[in-house]
Amino acid sequence: MFETLKAEPPEGLIATMAAFAADTHPEKLDLGVGVYRDASGQTPVMAAVRAAEAAMLARQSTKAYVGAGGNRPFAAFMEELVLGAGHPARAAGRVQVLQTPGGCGALRLAADLVVRAARGTRALVSDPTWPNHVPLIGGAGLAVDSYPYYDAASGTIAFEAMLTTLDRLPAGSLVVLHGSCHNPTGADLSREQWRELAALLGRRGLVPLVDLAYQGLGEGPDADAWAVRLLAESLPELLIGASCSKSFGLYRERVGAIIVVAANAAAAQVCMGQLQMLARRMYSFPPDHGAAIVATVAGDPALRAQWTAELEAMRARIAAQRERLAAALRREFGSGRFDFIAGQRGMFSLLGLEAAAVARLRAEHHVYIAADSRVNIAGLPEPQVERLARALRAVAG
Numbered sequence: 464m465f466e467t468l469k470a471e472p473p474e475g476l477i478a479t480m481a482a483f484a485a486d487t488h489p490e491k492l493d494l495g496v497g498v499y500r501d502a503s504g505q506t507p508v509m510a511a512v513r514a515a516e517a518a519m520l521a522r523q524s525t526k527a528y529v530g531a532g533g534n535r536p537f538a539a540f541m542e543e544l545v546l547g548a549g550h551p552a553r554a555a556g557r558v559q560v561l562q563t564p565g566g567c568g569a570l571r572l573a574a575d576l577v578v579r580a581a582r583g584t585r586a587l588v589s590d591p592t593w594p595n596h597v598p599l600i601g602g603a604g605l606a607v608d609s610y611p612y613y614d615a616a617s618g619t620i621a622f623e624a625m626l627t628t629l630d631r632l633p634a635g636s637l638v639v640l641h642g643s644c645h646n647p648t649g650a651d652l653s654r655e656q657w658r659e660l661a662a663l664l665g666r667r668g669l670v671p672l673v674d675l676a677y678q679g680l681g682e683g684p685d686a687d688a689w690a691v692r693l694l695a696e697s698l699p700e701l702l703i704g705a706s707c708s709k710s711f712g713l714y715r716e717r718v719g720a721i722i723v724v725a726a727n728a729a730a731a732q733v734c735m736g737q738l739q740m741l742a743r744r745m746y747s748f749p750p751d752h753g754a755a756i757v758a759t760v761a762g763d764p765a766l767r768a769q770w771t772a773e774l775e776a777m778r779a780r781i782a783a784q785r786e787r788l789a790a791a792l793r794r795e796f797g798s799g800r801f802d803f804i805a806g807q808r809g810m811f812s813l814l815g816l817e818a819a820a821v822a823r824l825r826a827e828h829h830v831y832i833a834a835d836s837r838v839n840i841a842g843l844p845e846p847q848v849e850r851l852a853r854a855l856r857a858v859a860g
């Protein structure tokens with residue numbers, strides 16, 4: 464049977480990771496994969512996570528299955544973290560939360576739910592977007608197109624073009640949005656733009672799927688959820704894919720949640736039942752470990768305060784790295800060509816380099832960035848800022 468299969472080339476970023484692993488140069492620099500690194504270049508286990516994990520293991524009395532919805536204290540925490548304590552959609556019972564294997568699991572389940580509700584729905588992702596959006600959402604059976612989002616030449620959002628495209632969509636289309644810290648561009652809509660977008664989505668009857676993978680790493684947990692809270696207040700239906708991979712540093716534990724905001728409480732419960740059924744058919748129940756760690760942090764005021772402080776330190780460090788890199792590039796290039804980096808948010812920026820420059824960066828300077836020239840600023844150790852600026856000057860000057 465397997466002789467019918469064709470070899471599948473590794474996905475772009477996975478190929479970049481493999482090339483990096485195979486490079487024997489002592490000063491190779493990985494700015495491809497999307498993980499946070501501290502000043503020494505490590506992706507640390509957060510102290511609050513480490514303490515919660517130890518406490519959780521000490522008191523765990525069983526490894527029996529978690530229920531179909533996953534860890535319920537975790538789900539309650541995610542609902543509050545994303546939507547805020549007093550959100551009217553929560554008060555109206557319009558919200559349901561299912562624990563998922565990472566943000567990826569949430570996005571896939573969201574697309575599966577849409578297929579169940581309205582087979583033939585078209586999904587639109589931003590151009591550019593995180594490359595995995597297309598297979599995750601398309602793999603569920605939705606046709607995936609794109610809407611304009613970013614003008615690489617000016618380093619700004621193509622907002623008018625975005626609205627024009629969305630304004631032509633049939634009602635019920637699924638619009639995939641990045642809640643904050645847009646990946647790969649680092650360019651987020653302003654609050655005024657979000658308001659305008661929310662009005663358009665409502666007017667046209669479009670359904671957003673908001674990907675919230677970087678909450679806390681842009682401007683802080685509440686500010687980064689401002690847009691999703693606005694959408695949940697002003698629209699009847701909304702899907703959210705949330706991830707704890709970055710905000711808790713729990714990447715390999717696969718911790719995420721799908722949050723459904725439905726028109727009313729009964730519809731939300733129907734969605735929850737459908738999601739449980741869809742999960743059951745794919746992987747049955749979610750893994751417990753990472754979600755139990757998050758629930759332990761959430762349930763202990765001291766650990767929660769510690770986590771909040773650690774998250775804020777990560778956010779501040781990324782913002783400082785943005786300033787440093789923009790300043791170093793200004794010195795190297797003698798121009799403000801890359802000044803946009805300082806004003807953007809989250810882990811990534813898109814440098815706007817040609818493929819040949821990306822390849823030279825790798826071959827001549829042992830610096831690995833994604834093929835679309837996305838650079839992981841959160842993965843850049845302080846001592847390497849000048850080196851990166853010089854390398855960029857050499858390949859893109």
Ligand SMILES: Cc1ncc(COP(=O)(O)O)c(C=O)c1O
Binds near residue numbers: 567646675
């Ligand atoms: C934009 C975006 N969405 C979702 C995810 C999902 O992350 P995970 O499945 O690791 O939680 C990522 C991870 O890199 C991402 O960059």
